[in-house]
Amino acid sequence: MPSPFPGFPPEALQFFRGLASNNNREWFLLRKPLFEEKVKEPMRQLVDALNLALHDFAPEYETDPDKAIFRIYRDVRFSKDKKPYKEQIAATFRRSGAPHHQGGYYFAISHKGVAVGGGVYMPEPEVLLAIRQRIAERHEECCRILAARPLRKQLGNLEGAQLSRVPRGFPADHPAADLLRYKYYILYKELPPSLATSPKLYKEIVDRFRIMVPFLQFLTASFASKQKKPNALATFA
Numbered sequence: 046m047p048s049p050f051p052g053f054p055p056e057a058l059q060f061f062r063g064l065a066s067n068n069n070r071e072w073f074l075l076r077k078p079l080f081e082e083k084v085k086e087p088m089r090q091l092v093d094a095l096n097l098a099l100h101d102f103a104p105e106y107e108t109d110p111d112k113a114i115f116r117i118y119r120d121v122r123f124s125k126d127k128k129p130y131k132e133q134i135a136a137t138f139r140r141s142g143a144p145h146h147q148g149g150y151y152f153a154i155s156h157k158g159v160a161v162g163g164g165v166y167m168p169e170p171e172v173l174l175a176i177r178q179r180i181a182e183r184h185e186e187c188c189r190i191l192a193a194r195p196l197r198k199q200l201g202n203l204e205g206a207q208l209s210r211v212p213r214g215f216p217a218d219h220p221a222a223d224l225l226r227y228k229y230y231i232l233y234k235e236l237p238p239s240l241a242t243s244p245k246l247y248k249e250i251v252d253r254f255r256i257m258v259p260f261l262q263f264l265t266a267s268f269a270s271k272q273k274k275p276n277a278l279a280t281f282a
Contacts, residue, residue: 048244049094053154055242056083061132061156068128080117088114088134088154091247098251099138099150103258106138106149113138135160138254140265147172148230148264150254159240161250162204163257164231165264172268177212177225179267184221190259199253200232230264232257 060080064073073080092110099107113136121127133155140149148165165176180187190196191203207226211217215225234253240246 048247049097050087050091050247051244052242052246053087053091054083057087057154058156058238058241060084064130065132065156068130068132070129073130084134085114085117088136092136094247095138095250095254098247099254102255103150103261105141106261107141108136108138108149110136133157143268147268148261150257150261152250154241156238158238159236159246159249160233161236161253162200162231162233163254163261164229164233166205166229166231168229173228175267176230176264177215179263180221180224181215181219183263184219184224187221187224187263190263193256193259196232196256196260199256200234203227204231204233205229232260 056079060076060083063076089110092108092113096107115131115135115137117131117134119126119129119131121129133153135151135153138150140147143149147168148163150163151160152162153160165172168176203224206228207223208228209226211219211222211225215222219225236249240249
């Protein structure tokens, strides 16, 4: 069966190579029509195609392209890096009705590579606490999900910063101590940039999104547990 997305045109990666060397307003404005035609419009088509795939295995994550695709403009107000534009185009698929800090699926395209991932990144304190509580209570289930061979092969291990110690409120010798120390919970895989212009791109993203379903379901169940059974004793280090 042919891929529903043929890949990005070569001009898309050429655009990002040029932007990396000329990240300024003058350069971008001259090439904005190119960006719209060769980068943003194919990105919309890819998001539409991925939504059709998500409908089969994670329909609650279908997201309108206008809401899924990140703006190329950077917020430089509080950053030392004053480059005005992001040197990639990315999209996120969030669970319907849920705020952004409750996670979802993600992918990004640039001249440096293709990134595919999912999970909960930089969660609010109460969301992070809920995830840690669920891991503490059901660590064997969490470990089985993360140890599944297809997941390990396609996505590797959990990514992200960790505390130096188990957070307060949880036993220091807990069997899932290593998992409890994470500050956020994501799976993330970088693939070669040549994939971006290939019809294989769609399948490579879909396969990884599908494999992450149990992981996302586990994290999502944490939020429901939090509403039913808050733990006032556990706090953060």
